[in-house]
Amino acid sequence: MDTNEALLLLAHVIEPNDERMQFFIEEVGPIEAIEAIRRGLIPKRESEGLQARLRAFSFTTAVRELDRCSTRLVFRDSPEWPSQLNDLGHERPFVLWVVGTPDVRLAAVRSLSIVGARDCSPYGRFVARDWSARLSDRGWVVISGGALGIDGAAHQGVLSVGGVTVCVLACGVDVSYPRAHESLLANIADTGLLISESPPGSPAMRQRFLSRNRIIAALSRGTVVVEAGSRSGTTSTANFVNRLNRPLFAVPGAVTSPASIGCHQLINEGKAILATQWQDVAAMLGDQQLTSNLESVQSRPTDVLTPIQKKVLDAVPLRRGKPAEVLMLTTGLSLREVLIALGVLEVEGFIRQEDHLWRLVRA
Known part of the structure; x- marks a missing residue:
């Protein structure tokens, strides 16, 4: 058994959050740890459960699963392995299961992550979708976790402009979780990457x-938190970003919004940089061609819009405009409601019409 085979076996046996075992494996080596x-x-650990997983593992089955899922393995010594993952030390993944054409290492070179609450507000969803689309237009690869809310909006924003987005899953690459994002995950796999450190078939836990x-x-050069509760999975991502000394940005929201409490805490505690427009994020991460005073759609106040207007605005794409009839189907509103909202949004400068097709105004 070589080192990569041992790491593949360990990925089937050890849970990613088992820090004690990760440290032990880093100390003695993968082959010795298996023995x-x-x-x-x-040391200091019952081994019965791990031994049962060890006995259940089959290299033949593992290889067969790769073919079934159209998946490839990226090992630590592979040219495709993103070296920034090594900054995690003993917590770095044993191996990555990857679906998609882009090279993982190259995709991570100019990347940033956009994360946030599942139970997000229309404002948060708009910012995540719009900023992701605009940053993707600038050549940035957007990384997120595929969850409902902010994560999904970030992926959708990139896909709307034909960019590359990376989804890091908490389950196997063949598991559609959440179920509501089955189509979204398939679209990501078509042009971007699905990545997991858990074997195919692993359920979300x-x-x-x-x-x-x-x-x-660790994959991204910086992270943007759009909305987050005071205690959430998003704040755990922020803590990892701080530990890795990577830039962390937080988008402010209404002081009355529970979805923005986490962002405000990160800013107040000096853990995150206040981000009010996407240009600030790109410039801070090294996009020197941008100036921070450019007017942009997402920096315009949307709180004055009615719920119907916000719903229509959220449905308008950045590229490949859509007719009002399609927006009616997307929003579930009547054609009259859509047309009235489109008129207001055009006057306010959020959108424009070209050949009866509506799209967002670029910055």
């Missing part, structure tokens, strides 16, 4: 969500 598990010689957050933090 220690077999013999029940793990709470601890796996917390563990995958460290990968999101």
Whole structure:
């Protein structure tokens, strides 16, 4: 058994959040750690459960799963391995299961992550979608976790402009979680990347969500938190970003919004940089061609819009404009409501009409 085979086996046996075992493996080496598990010689740890997983593992089955899921393995010594993951030390993944064409290492070179609350506000969803689209237009690869809310909006924003987005999963790459994002995950796989440190077939579990957050933090050059509660998985991502000394940005929201409490705490405690427009984020991460005083859609106040107007605005794409009839189907509103809202949004400068197709105004 070589080192990569041992790491593949360990990825089937050890949970990502098992820090004690990760430290032990880093200390003695993958091959020696497997022998220690077999013999029940793990310090300060019962080995029965791990031994059962060890006996259940089959290299033949693992290889067959790769073909079934159209998946490839990226090992630590692979040219495709993103070296920034090594900043995690003993907490770095054993191996990555990857679906998608882009090279993982190259995709991570000019990347940032956009994360936030599942139960987000229309404002938060708009900022995540709009900023992701605009940053993707600038050549940035956007990384997120595929969850409902801010994560999904970030991925959708990139896809709307034909960019590359990376989804780091808390389950196997063949598991559609959440179920509502089955189509979104398929679209990401078509042009971007699905990544997991858990084997195919692994279900989503709470601890796996917390563990995958460290990968999101380590893969990207910086992280933007759009909305977050006072205690949430998003704040755990922020903590990993701080530990790695990477830039962390937080988007402010209404002081009355529970979804923005976490962002305001990060800013007040000096853990995150206040971000009020996407240009600030790109410039801070090295995009020198941008100036921070450019007017942009997302910096315009949307709080004055009615719920109907916000709903229509959220449905308008940045590229490849849509007719009012399609927006009616997307929003579930009547055609009259859509047309009235479009008129207001055009006057306010949020959108424009070209050949009866509506799209967002670029910065």
